[in-house]
Amino acid sequence: MRAMVLSAPGKPLQMQERADPAPGVGEIRVKVSACGVCRTDLHVVDAELPGIKYPVIPGHEIVGRVDLVGRNVTTHRIGDRVGIPWLGYTCGACRYCKEGMENLCDYPQFTGYTREGGFATHTIADARYAFPLGEDGDDVSIAPLLCAGLIGWRSLVMAGSAPRLGIYGFGAAGHIVAQIARWQGRSVYAFTRADDIAAQDFARRLGAAWAGPSDQVPDAPLDAAIIYAPAGQLVPTALRAVRKGGRVVCAGIHMSDIPSFPYHLLWQERQLVSVANLTRQDGLDFLKIAPEAGIRTQTTAFPLAEANDVLTKLRTGQILGAAVLQP
Numbered sequence: 001m002r003a004m005v006l007s008a009p010g011k012p013l014q015m016q017e018r019a020d021p022a023p024g025v026g027e028i029r030v031k032v033s034a035c036g037v038c039r040t041d042l043h044v045v046d047a048e049l050p051g052i053k054y055p056v057i058p059g060h061e062i063v064g065r066v067d068l069v070g071r072n073v074t075t076h077r078i079g080d081r082v083g084i085p086w087l088g089y090t091c092g093a094c095r096y097c098k099e100g101m102e103n104l105c106d107y108p109q110f111t112g113y114t115r116e117g118g119f120a121t122h123t124i125a126d127a128r129y130a131f132p133l134g135e136d137g138d139d140v141s142i143a144p145l146l147c148a149g150l151i152g153w154r155s156l157v158m159a160g161s162a163p164r165l166g167i168y169g170f171g172a173a174g175h176i177v178a179q180i181a182r183w184q185g186r187s188v189y190a191f192t193r194a195d196d197i198a199a200q201d202f203a204r205r206l207g208a209a210w211a212g213p214s215d216q217v218p219d220a221p222l223d224a225a226i227i228y229a230p231a232g233q234l235v236p237t238a239l240r241a242v243r244k245g246g247r248v249v250c251a252g253i254h255m256s257d258i259p260s261f262p263y264h265l266l267w268q269e270r271q272l273v274s275v276a277n278l279t280r281q282d283g284l285d286f287l288k289i290a291p292e293a294g295i296r297t298q299t300t301a302f303p304l305a306e307a308n309d310v311l312t313k314l315r316t317g318q319i320l321g322a323a324v325l326q327p
Contacts, residue, residue: 001017001020001021001121002015002016002017002018002120002304002327003016003116003121004016004057004058004119004120004304004307004308004325006044006056007055008054009046009054010046012308013045013058013119013307013308013311015304015305021116021122022070022124023068023069023070023073023124024070025070025071026070026128027070027073027124027125027127028066028069028073028082028124028127028130029066029067029068029122029124030065030066030082030084030123030125031064031067031121031122032062032063032118032120032121032122032123032327033063033064033139033327034062034063034064034140034325035061035062035063035118035120035143035324035325035326036061036144036172036299036322036323036324036325037059037061037307037310037314037324038060038172039171039172040060040086040113040147040252040253041058041059041060041112041119041311041314042314042315043230044056044058044113045311049253049254051114052113056112056113056116056117057117057119057120057123058112058113058117058119059112059117059118059119060084060086060110060111060112060117060118060146061085061118061143061145061146061148061324062084062085062118062123062125062143063081063084063133063142064081064118064139065081066078066079066082066130067079067122069127070127073127075128075132076130076132080132081132081133081139082131083130083131083133083142083145083146083283084130084131084146085129085131085146086110086112086151086278087102087110087277087278087279087280088108088109088111088114088115088125089108089109089115089126089129090102090107090109091105091106091107091108094107100279101279102279102280103276103278103279103282109126110277118325119304119307131146131280131283131284131287133287136291140299140324140326141296141297143299143322144172144297144321145287145295145297147173148171148173148176148322149173149176149290149295150278150282151173151251151275151277151278152173152176152180152251153177153180153282153285153286154278154282155177155228155249156177158249158273159249160223160224160247161223162222162223162224162246163186164189164218164220164221165181165186165187165188165222165223165224165225165226166188166189166218166222166224166226166241166242167190167191167203167225167226167228168191168214168225168227168228168234169191169192169227169229169231169234170190170199170211171199171228171229171322172322173228173251174228175202175203175206175298175322176295176297177226178190178206178207179207179293179294179295180289180293180295182207183292183293183294188206188207188208189208189209189210189218190203190208190211190212191212191214191216191234192211192214193213193214193317194213196317198320199320200212202298202320214229214234214237215237221241221242221243221246222241222242222246223243223246223247224242224247224248225241225242225247226248226249227248227250227251227252228252230255231255231256232255232257232259233258235248235250235259235261236259236261239266239270239272242270244268244269245268245269245270246270247271248272249275250273250275251274253276253277298320299321299322299323299324300320300321300323301323301324301325301326302323302324302325302326303326304325304326306325307325310325
């Protein structure tokens with residue numbers, strides 16, 4: 001197999017030839033056809049997440065086909081198309097797993113972070129955490145659904161009914177969530193960097209009622225806001241934008257420090273909550289809703305060997321929608 005490997009913090013990924021991996025008990029091997037490039041991959045490459053063990057293969061929005069099945073796997077067969085998400089394993093025994101909150105598992109494993117990911121021709125997955133995808137849709141378009149879509153869906157559910165919804169950071173997750181929100185009949189307000197005219201135009205094309213710089217205040221208070229950009233300074237900004245009793249959802253796995261802000265921004269029962277990972281039920285729910293909502297991902301495909309360039313483009317805001325690597 002070939003893989004783009006991260007050998008040390010902040011180092012560029014290196015293309016390496018490795019022996020084809022073999023699945024263990026309860027695992028499957030997947031021949032990767034597409035892997036989305038997520039902002040979390042940047043957090044891995046930049047060592048902004050704790051406990052990274054090197055070397056590691058990033059990538060956690062994986063679409064591919066099963067080409068080898070380990071012992072005791074009865075849910076997947078060779079040739080099945082599957083999607084492998086961020087959550088790659090949970091213990092099933094801790095308090096959170098037993099109480100239906102496996103996204104908060106005490107002993108989780110995450111694809112492309114604490115277990116090998118999809119910036120490769122092949123990867124190994126726990127069969128319980130590989131979603132059946134069927135045959136509808138193309139692999140590149142589906143790949144961003146495996147994290148941007150799934151985490152986006154969980155954050156949208158956490159935002160509540162919210163007829164007027166603000167989205168801060170209109171990238172891979174934002175453009176997917178905006179489509180679901182519009183399908184649900186909500187008004188979407190898209191907030192971007194001041195100079196990102198392309199993203200603002202993109203949001204309007206997807207039906208946003210308004211799109212503009214994140215430091216602007218909407219014409220009327222929002223019912224809820226979701227922050228996808230990893231910028232802590234957006235938290236007080238979003239709190240200013242929501243109504244009394246409104247909610248701000250921080251949807252990223254990593255965010256820069258939140259600056260201090262006056263209590264009155266939180267007062268009057270405004271809520272500030274975070275999203276942590278996802279559950280398998282989130283995946284089943286979202287993958288059922290996505291075709292019903294007519295989700296169309298905006299993607300640009302790149303060869304696997306260009307992973308470093310793609311990460312740079314993502315870091316500097318040069319990707320509209322989502323980038324996807326193809327081995």
